[in-house]
Amino acid sequence: MTKSELIEALAKQQPHLALKDVELAVKCIIEKMNEALSTGERIEIRGFGSFSLHMRPPRVGRNPKTGESVTLSKKYVPHFKPGKELRDRVDASREKCNIVD
Amino acid sequence: MALTKADFAEKLFDELGLNKREAKEMVELFFEEIKSSLEQGQQVKISGFGKFELRDKSSRPGRNPKTGEEIPITARRVVTFRSGQKLKARVEVYAEAEQ
Numbered sequence: 001m002t003k004s005e006l007i008e009a010l011a012k013q014q015p016h017l018a019l020k021d022v023e024l025a026v027k028c029i030i031e032k033m034n035e036a037l038s039t040g041e042r043i044e045i046r047g048f049g050s051f052s053l054h055m056r057p058p059r060v061g062r063n064p065k066t067g068e069s070v071t072l073s074k075k076y077v078p079h080f081k082p083g084k085e086l087r088d089r090v091d092a093s094r095e096k097c098n099i100v101d
Numbered sequence: 102m103a104l105t106k107a108d109f110a111e112k113l114f115d116e117l118g119l120n121k122r123e124a125k126e127m128v129e130l131f132f133e134e135i136k137s138s139l140e141q142g143q144q145v146k147i148s149g150f151g152k153f154e155l156r157d158k159s160s161r162p163g164r165n166p167k168t169g170e171e172i173p174i175t176a177r178r179v180v181t182f183r184s185g186q187k188l189k190a191r192v193e194v195y196a197e198a199e200q
Contacts, residue, residue, distance in 0.1 A: 080182030
């Protein structure tokens with residue numbers, strides 16, 4: 001499922017809203033999530049899961065081309081922890097359907 | 102303070118002029134639609150954010166970390182999230198600002 005398919009599915013369930021408004025709403029939600037994470041704020045959606053940042057400590061890496069060692073400073077990466085309901089529903093579907101893109 | 106569904110609904114109310122009920126419903130349906138897609142085995146790719154992927158894990162031996170007792174971990178299907186390039190880049194800017 002892609003973003004546009006998600007927008008279509010949501011529009012079908014809310015026939016009182018114009019497709020354009022559903023599209024704006026989806027973009028607005030996504031932008032809010034991006035904004036929160038890029039300022040280090042956690043997101044907690046009950047039954048769905050939580051998003052947070054995980055710290056990667058500084059390390060000495062290597063330039064694969066020259067073999068030269070370079071110090072890489074610590075960085076943050078986005079992390080998602082699925083909530084219990086999502087975990088349970090997905091696991092229960094294991095024997096019913098295959099994974100598709 | 103973590104961001105919750107109420108904060109998303111408020112943003113839709115403030116910025117798009119949906120009424121409170123519509124805003125709340127939109128946020129509920131947004132996350133429910135992603136869950137139900139994943140429940141049907143369908144992975145979800147949201148450009149500009151990231152991809153929710155599914156993975157089937159086979160059973161493997163595990164251990165109770167407290168007692169050391171061996172217990173099998175059953176086969177299961179799990180959800181993983183891979184953030185997109187844009188989000189990764191924005192998060193890294195935060196790390197730089199914080200240092």
